[in-house]
Amino acid sequence: MDVRTFWLAGRPATGDTELTVTNSHDGRVVGRHSVPTDAQVEEAVAAAHAVARQAAALPVHVRAEALAHVSRRIAERAEEIAQLITAENGKPILWARGETSRAVATFRFAAEEARRWSGGVQRLDTEPAATGRLAYVSRVPYGPVLAITPFNFPLNLVAHKVAPAIAVGAPVIVKPAPATPLSALLLGEILAETDLPPGMFSVLPIENERASALVQDPRLPVVSFTGSAPVGYAIADQIPRKHVTLELGGNAAAVVLADADLDWAAQRIALYSNYQAGQSCIAVQRVIVEQPVYDAFVDRLIPAVTGLVTGDPADEKTQVGPLVSEHAAERVEQWVQEAVAAGAKVLAGGTREGAVIAPTVLTDVPDDAKVVCEEVFGPVMILQPAASVDEAYAMVNDSKYGLQAGVFTRSLDAAFQANRELEVGGVIIGDVPSYRADQMPYGGVKDSGIGREGLHSAMEDLTYEKVMVLTGLTL
Structure with missing residues (x-):
């Protein structure tokens, strides 16, 4: 059985060790993947940090076309991907096909939102002292995103973190769930087909206990986590000065x-x-x-x-x-x-x-x-x-x-x-x-989390407003 590579700053890579993924229904081996070393994890973070300015300055058409390409390729490989989701996750093929279709839509929505993503203007001459002034309001990425994803939707919940990050021009490092990393690694394969710059994305299938160093790394100013409330709030408590989004579930x-x-x-x-x-x-x-x-x-x-x-x-x-x-x-x-x-x-x-x-x-x-x-x-x-x-x-x-x-x-x-x-x-x-x-705002209150998914909402969550005031204009 071939050993799947992981994705390090946009290129395939192998580490010193391997892990096996099994099917929960019958225990059969589904696949094996290489595990990044600590040095390779550091390389991924350094690359994301180094490319952050270039990523934020990427023309909209480059980001949008990369997202559209991913959507098309998932659609073309839909049955293969659905079978992989069923194999590693154990969800019935009925639901795996539905998840794959949703991922197609998620990346398509992101491509559409990227093309609509733009600044706005605000006249300031509503008061005499501001005559001749105009504000241009844009949204700017906080910086590279650490995306920690769960096992239950091993493709589409990865998509909900990767797609909005690319749409706003933020590098993203994905740490998939150890039980179900193969779908995220396949997504990395498709992302590598795009014209995104090296360092724009990495998919690092590491053990959960190794994630703490990534969470605390100051070069990753945004942590987006989906999973259980105790783990999510433990992460937030570790990094009170970072921008954290948490989707933590509930008892619906x-x-x-x-x-x-x-x-x-x-x-x-x-x-x-x-x-x-x-x-x-x-x-x-x-x-x-x-x-x-x-x-x-x-x-x-x-x-x-x-x-x-x-x-x-x-x-x-x-x-x-x-x-x-x-x-x-x-x-x-x-x-x-x-x-x-x-x-x-x-x-x-x-x-x-x-x-x-x-x-x-x-x-x-x-x-x-x-x-x-x-x-x-x-x-x-x-x-x-x-x-x-x-x-x-x-x-x-x-x-x-x-x-x-x-x-x-x-x-x-x-x-x-x-x-x-x-x-x-x-x-x-x-x-x-x-x-x-997948396009609607999605998230909770109380112990169900902080922030919102849904492409436009997530893009806002990964960015902050920046104001430029133009002076001396004749309006």
Whole structure:
């Protein structure tokens, strides 16, 4: 089996050691990759620092065409990439193909935003003392970006860090998740086909414990992290003077109100509690149902959950595959068992086979159980009745997280009330909280993070406003 190179300042490189990537479903070896040495990591950082001014000054057409090229090449290699995502991540090919399509769109959106990215002008002669003055306001990159990415979307969440960085002219160093580095390395291969200058990007598949030095390096003024809240805030605490963006997940709630289409709600909630084996920060975890329709909804939900196809992620029909590792599945199983021991009832699932957790539905769960309070990151949902709309929304807010929430209702009043009252970064009306369009602002409040993804929003996050005042003009 060939050993994949990593990408050092835009060129392929090999280190002194190798790591193996395995499939969580059957344990087979998916690939091997070379690991950068400390000297090579230093070389990547030095190159990013050295090219920062040139990168910021790159003509817009160069950045936009590089991004458009990446979009086209992902589309051309879509099936190969989807198969790689399934192999290294364990997500069913159904979802891997969806992720690949989203990455095509993410780079396309970035190319479009790069061409629109421009400064603005502001007349200052609104006061007599500023007669003849005009402000030109532009946005300037903070500098090179350290992008630390998770395992659950090993291509598209890398894209959401790399694409906006290139769009604004910021060098980027990617540290992919150790469990799923191969998709990021393939993306590096495609980036190397562009005319971006050497040093503009590196993909360094290093162990997590080696990332601390990169996080603290002053030549990388921006750290963009997606992952768990404890790790994210530990990173932020290390570097209080850096610009940090954190996307940290949550325990997303779906609210089903009495006027909802119960069949639609049951089908969507069943699927999107369990897609990616629940390993999505906006997978449905808490399901809050208005009391008058609670029983009718449960009668629809349980058959929808038990009817999901679970098994081999390479099978075209599989909807729910394994978790990223057996260790991850054991943790989810333990949380479910703790909830049951505390009085919860299992309405579906609750079992584990290797890295696969059967789609699980729990009710009567104590409010302090981990499956309620924390992010399960597995195919587990909690059913909770609510006496009213007000109580339902209060229950959504009774969480330390606030990423997105879904509200199934036909009422505009209830929709706008949700938008006013729910303490989340996104409110999805008529669908699950798992809905995300890659161009829209995406991020949370409370312990769900800092900053926003979505191409335009992320580009703003990676830059600061700079004002040039022109004096003595006749306006």
